[in-house]
Amino acid sequence: MTPQQAKNTYDTQGYVNIPNALAGDELQRVQSAFQKAQESKNLRNLLNQDDCFIDLVDHPAYLPIVRAIVGDDIQLRYINGGLVKPQSDSGSGWHCDLSQLKGVYLPEAIIMTKLFVYLEPVPENGACLACVPGSHRYEMGHPLPDINTHEDMPHHVKMIAQPGDAVLMNGYTWHARFHNNSDTPRRVIESSYIHAWMKTQFEFDDLSTRVQEQILSSHNRRQLFGVPEPGQTDWQRRLEDSPPYQPVEVGI
Amino acid sequence: MTDQQRIDFEARGYLVININNDALAQLQTAFDQSRDHLDDLPNQDDAFISLAEHPNIFPIAHTIISDEIQLRSLTGFIRPPDSAGRGWHQEVAGLLGVHHALSTLCIQVFIHLDDAPKNGACLMAVPGSHRFKSYLPMPDITHIQDMPHAVKLPAQAGTVTILHGNLYQAHTRNQSNTSQRFLNLTYVQCWMRHALPKLSPHTVERIRESVNLCQLFAVRDLSSAPGYWSGQLENYPEATGLPNRQFSPLKVVGKGTEPNR
Numbered sequence: 389m390t391p392q393q394a395k396n397t398y399d400t401q402g403y404v405n406i407p408n409a410l411a412g413d414e415l416q417r418v419q420s421a422f423q424k425a426q427e428s429k430n431l432r433n434l435l436n437q438d439d440c441f442i443d444l445v446d447h448p449a450y451l452p453i454v455r456a457i458v459g460d461d462i463q464l465r466y467i468n469g470g471l472v473k474p475q476s477d478s479g480s481g482w483h484c485d486l487s488q489l490k491g492v493y494l495p496e497a498i499i500m501t502k503l504f505v506y507l508e509p510v511p512e513n514g515a516c517l518a519c520v521p522g523s524h525r526y527e528m529g530h531p532l533p534d535i536n537t538h539e540d541m542p543h544h545v546k547m548i549a550q551p552g553d554a555v556l557m558n559g560y561t562w563h564a565r566f567h568n569n570s571d572t573p574r575r576v577i578e579s580s581y582i583h584a585w586m587k588t589q590f591e592f593d594d595l596s597t598r599v600q601e602q603i604l605s606s607h608n609r610r611q612l613f614g615v616p617e618p619g620q621t622d623w624q625r626r627l628e629d630s631p632p633y634q635p636v637e638v639g640i
Numbered sequence: 641m642t643d644q645q646r647i648d649f650e651a652r653g654y655l656v657i658n659i660n661n662d663a664l665a666q667l668q669t670a671f672d673q674s675r676d677h678l679d680d681l682p683n684q685d686d687a688f689i690s691l692a693e694h695p696n697i698f699p700i701a702h703t704i705i706s707d708e709i710q711l712r713s714l715t716g717f718i719r720p721p722d723s724a725g726r727g728w729h730q731e732v733a734g735l736l737g738v739h740h741a742l743s744t745l746c747i748q749v750f751i752h753l754d755d756a757p758k759n760g761a762c763l764m765a766v767p768g769s770h771r772f773k774s775y776l777p778m779p780d781i782t783h784i785q786d787m788p789h790a791v792k793l794p795a796q797a798g799t800v801t802i803l804h805g806n807l808y809q810a811h812t813r814n815q816s817n818t819s820q821r822f823l824n825l826t827y828v829q830c831w832m833r834h835a836l837p838k839l840s841p842h843t844v845e846r847i848r849e850s851v852n853l854c855q856l857f858a859v860r861d862l863s864s865a866p867g868y869w870s871g872q873l874e875n876y877p878e879a880t881g882l883p884n885r886q887f888s889p890l891k892v893v894g895k896g897t898e899p900n901r
Contacts, residue, residue: 459736465868481895487888489869490706490881491829493742529886537896564894583737587833589868622833623734633734637727639784639810 391456394556398457398501402524402561405547409449409505409554418444419507419551422469422575431469434577436596441467442603444577445612450503450554454581457556458498460630464612465500465580466589472515472565472574479515479567482532482541484523485559495525500559500582506549507575514570516546517555523562538566584625588614641703649704650882653770653807656793657800659696659751664798667691668753671716671821678716681823682857683840688714689847692825692856697749697800699876701827704747704802706881708871710830711856712746719761719820725811728766728778728787731826732805741773744881746805746828753821756795761814763793763801770804784810795820830871834858852876 389406398404410418421438425431434441445451445464455462472478485502486494510516520543535541541564547555557563559580568574580589592600592615603609607628610617617625624633641649649655659667666687674684681688692698692711702709732738732746756762766789781787787810793801803809814820828834836857839847847853851874854860860867880887893900 461736477897479895479897481892481900483892484888486869487891490708491744493739496739496742498737527886529888531888532890532893532900534890534900535894536900538894541894567896583735585735585833587831587868621835623732635729636733636778637729638778639727639781639787640724640813 391452394453395456398556398558401519401521403519403521403547403555403557404453406450406453406554406556407550408552409447410552414440415507415552418577419575422507422577425469426471426575431471434467434469435590435599436594439602441577442599444505445579446608450556453556454501454503455627458501458581458583460626461584462612462627463582463584463586463614463625464588465582465586467577467579470574470576470578472568474568474571474573477567478565479538480565482520482535482538482562482564484562487560494528494560497560498558499586500580502557502559503554503579503581504547504557505552505554505577505579507551507577508572509551510547510549510574511570511572512546512548513566513568514572515568515574516548516566517557518544518546518564518566519557520544520562524558524560526562532562538564584611584614585622641700645700646703646882649802649804652765652767653804654765654767654793655700655802657696657700657802658798659694659800661798663694663696664753667751667823668797668821671753671823674716675718678718680837681714681716683837683843686846689843689853689857691823693850693852697802697825700802701747701749702873702876703879704744704882705827705829706871706879707873707876708830708869708881709827709856709873710832710834710858710871711836712826712828712832713835714823714825716821716823719814719822721814721817721819723761723814725761725784725813727784728781728808728810730806730808731803733774739774740806741771742883743806744804744883745832746826748803748805749825749827750801750803751823751825752795752797752799752801753823754818755797756820757816757818759815760795760818761820762795762812763803764790764810764812765793765803766790766808769808770806772806772808778808784812830855830858831869
């Protein structure tokens with residue numbers, strides 16, 4: 389699947405599946421690092437736990453896709469680990485992350501996109517993410533149906549996943565996380581990608597010196613992690629191999 | 641913001657109002673005392689901190705942007721005789737991911753501190769162009785005055801011009817013999833980055849006296865997820881921004897363990 393093909397799916401459905409984004413030794417390493425972060429209660433501080441989490445932010449299996457969708461001014465908002473215990477009523481209900489957002493006409497915007505990378509199998513009864521395809525194009529104010537259970541949502545699709553699979557989802561797509569009725573926990577790494585002109589949800593200064601050094605050494609990482617670039621405003625940021633921003637101005 | 645002002649802004653993409661003579665005099669004095677630090681105004685005089693919530697300007701800005709309003713920048717500039725203007729542009733054109741013709745990410749507020757002579761520096765705008773779609777190319781013109789349908793906006797001391805960020809706007813050359821002073825405030829949504837100078841301890845202390853100023857100057861903790869997308873102002877009616885939009889009455893449904901909400 390090329391980035392453009394993935395973008396086409398995302399643009400029409402509001403999400404796209406990326407099978408086998410992680411595999412083999414790399415997947416094992418991330419699973420192991422996740423386990424350690426979980427044990428030390430640092431799932432919301434992944435970047436300081438292991439370098440593999442830094443590498444996940446610009447991973448070649450999906451960053452070209454995220455970039456094709458979000459644009460050359462892409463930036464990370466956060467990366468967190470998520471754990472859903474087995475046999476728990478821990479579902480999130482059907483919602484849309486951006487439904488109350490002001491100032492933006494959302495049916496034609498890409499303001500925020502979420503990436504879920506699964507580290508364990510997610511069976512149909514195992515805290516599945518589910519989406520309503522095409523709902524990212526609904527007119528603003530389109531009412532959610534007043535339903536009682538997750539399963540009642542018309543037209544929904546469940547994201548049944550294998551370890552290493554990823555899903556990229558528009559923040560305006562209707563979605564839910566179902567209750568975990570299985571006997572296995574759901575372990576997922578959740579990232580949120582936004583534009584460089586938006587605020588991150590972490591402070592660069594809170595990252596360790598070691599992590600900061602890895603970020604500062606690369607133009608694209610500086611942008612992805614929201615490090616200001618001298619002489620350039622956040623409205624002009626672009627990734628390295630893309631055309632620099634050229635403001636249109638006519639008349640003297 | 642009156643209904644007529646709202647209609648005018650929605651239709652034209654700009655609004656012209658005034659501040660009174662006392663406020664003008666205070667800003668002129670503060671401006672002159674800060675002439676060497678026009679990029680650092682919030683740290684120069686408390687008058688510039690209060691300006692962010694000026695009673696003539698802020699209620700309008702709040703209605704246009706929404707409860708999630710924040711200041712992006714607050715600067716001053718001087719247009720000396722024969723200084724160049726700026727060609728036609730759209731302030732938000734570089735922001736990717738947004739359908740600007742139907743969105744309101746940003747407004748600019750220009751406060752004229754001097755009367756503009758007939759041939760002085762002034763703002764021009766193309767009424768209604770804030771609804772132009774991004775693929776519509778700017779006309780290939782040589783002079784600012786060549787722009788079709790453009791209007792020159794009033795420019796007396798105390799005039800306040802509020803522009804939608806997607807509006808076609810230009811600033812004409814100052815061909816007069818006198819300098820003109822301006823203040824420029826840009827308001828954006830609170831989840832956007834700001835371009836304010838680093839605030840001094842005194843400035844932060846002053847800002848912390850007010851919940852609203854804390855939001856406007858981004859002096860608050862945004863590390864918690866619920867706070868990222870939302871703002872909360874005191875003593876103003878709720879504003880969802882312009883254009884008026886519907887929001888779903890139910891935010892979460894189908895969880896099965898608690899009533900829908």
